[in-house]
Amino acid sequence: MTKAMQDVIDVRHLIAGEWIASPATDVTTDPYRGTAVARVARGDAGVVDRAVAAARAAAPGVAAMPAHERAAILHRAAALIVERAGEIGETMARETGKALGDATGEVRRSQDTMTLSAEEAVRIEGSHVPLDASAMGSGKIAFMLRFPVGVVGAVTPFNAPFNLACHKIGPAFAAGNACVLKPPPQAAAVVDRLARIFEDAGAPPGALNVVHGGADVGRALVADPRVDFVTFTGSSGAGAAIKAATGLRHVALELGGAGQTIVHADGDLERAAPMVARNAMRLAGQSCISVQTVYVHRSVLARFTEMVVAEVERLVTGDPLAEGTDIGTLIDEAAARRVESWIAEARAGGARILTGGTRQGAAVTPTVIADPQPTDRVVCDEVFGPVVSLVGYDDIEAVFRSVSESRYGLQCGIFTASNAVMLRAYRAIRTGGLIVNGTSTWRTDQLAYGGVKDSGIGREGPRYAIRDMTEERMILFNM
Incomplete structure (x- = not known):
């Protein structure tokens, strides 16, 4: 363990580009040694409200960014991931008990997730609908184009805390959305490192907001009607609760399996x-x-x-x-x-x-x-x-x-x-x-990943997540 890693890490919320403390904190603990790893700001419904408001305010600006600019930020994030993989892997091994080789490997693999998200950011395309197949459509022209949904709410688990967070925020930003991320309380410092990479790569304030806390914070996030799309990885029981809470809003749920x-x-x-x-x-x-x-x-x-x-x-x-x-x-x-x-x-x-x-x-x-x-x-x-x-x-x-x-x-x-x-x-x-x-x-990371039945709804992988995080809009020209 390096000397730097022996210090307790200070983890705060990220809201509208500012790192925010909370009066109450939680501590993540090394499950092998029983020692403190990070002191983490504990969010509540008020903090969630601020984060969602920040994302809502930032969403139009993110949507207006040219795709090549969003792609450039994601490419810079991918490079920073490789540069900082050793430090982040060690933090993950301490917080989760994951073997160091697996932890560092997860971080390095996440370069692919960000790079693929960057590449897909410039490939979001629509289609021409041939209308002369019917008398009513004859002489008219129609296109179907894809637009960002607006605000993505993301909840991620402890078992692959870095890569699965990348699978949420990479496609969300590539699609032109702002995001509010609720990380796992057991691995808050790992996701904090990712948020700092995203900031250092040049993401605009409010494009990514991070709120720490327990299940109450997750419930407040997914229940907020200003969140347009919810993406969640975790247990089937929690996924069912999220589906019930989101009503008519779209969700992507990557849930459990029996292997x-x-x-x-x-x-x-x-x-x-x-x-x-x-x-x-x-x-x-x-x-x-x-x-x-x-x-x-x-x-x-x-x-x-x-x-x-x-x-x-x-x-x-x-x-x-x-x-x-x-x-x-x-x-x-x-x-x-x-x-x-x-x-x-x-x-x-x-x-x-x-x-x-x-x-x-x-x-x-x-x-x-x-x-x-x-x-x-x-x-x-x-x-x-x-x-x-x-x-x-x-x-x-x-x-x-x-x-x-x-x-x-x-x-x-x-x-x-x-x-x-x-x-x-x-x-x-x-x-x-x-x-x-x-x-x-x-x-x-480039394949569609997800399940059926109690294993979930939708598919992950940047190309497929972007499809879910955008919505189709028709335009018709009467010529």
């Missing part, structure tokens, strides 16, 4: 086992597409299980800041206790714990479970911890039905050498994405 992956009889086990093991445990399992339930054809189940357990046991757990650590802690001890209780529930129902299953403070040892019940929460709910369950099957069609009937539908992986099986899975499984010869855990 199903299928290993068929003809799948490449040498490829599948390491990917399953590492993608189940990476980030301590705190990813909505983390591998959670793996359906394995019974003919290869024993061998595959042996390979996964061996790979999991090679992972290095411990101090998130130590070089070589693969798995750090969960976000806090309460989260670790919940995961521990779900493992105990599966064991009580007859499941076998093949490795792991213990907890120390906020850390849970990487856990492999065999023979869980379909109703165990480690199977049917989102674990959000370093736990993977292996389930044998004989009939792959039954697996397709089981995955499709899950309340979640974010992403699914399948390992098979058969094009016929792959295509059948693609047609049969109701999910946001299917990863062939890979696990559920895969995302690149």
